[in-house]
Amino acid sequence: MFQFFAGDLYEVLANVQDRFYASAPVTGSCQANDTGLKVWQANNDTFNVSVYFHCELKILTETVIEFSVGLQAEIEGIPRA
Numbered sequence: 001m002f003q004f005f006a007g008d009l010y011e012v013l014a015n016v017q018d019r020f021y022a023s024a025p026v027t028g029s030c031q032a033n034d035t036g037l038k039v040w041q042a043n044n045d046t047f048n049v050s051v052y053f054h055c056e057l058k059i060l061t062e063t064v065i066e067f068s069v070g071l072q073a074e075i076e077g078i079p080r081a
Contacts, residue, residue: 002028006059013064020059030055046076
């Protein structure tokens with residue numbers, strides 16, 4: 001979860017300025033897509049992971065935008081002695 005203010009979105013989302021005061025709190029949340037997790041081997045000592053999230057931003061109680069975000073990472077195993 002994250003939070004900022006409606007005024008931060010004035011230049012990004014159309015009509016937010018016309019509908020909300022700049023000091024109105026914006027809250028956001030993202031949920032991982034349970035079926036979107038993928039893991040595969042990259043090299044002998046690394047593997048790749050990808051996961052997708054569904055996110056939404058609300059001003060007060062009204063949803064103003066929903067979007068999806070993908071995350072990809074490469075993970076390397078390093079042996080410890």
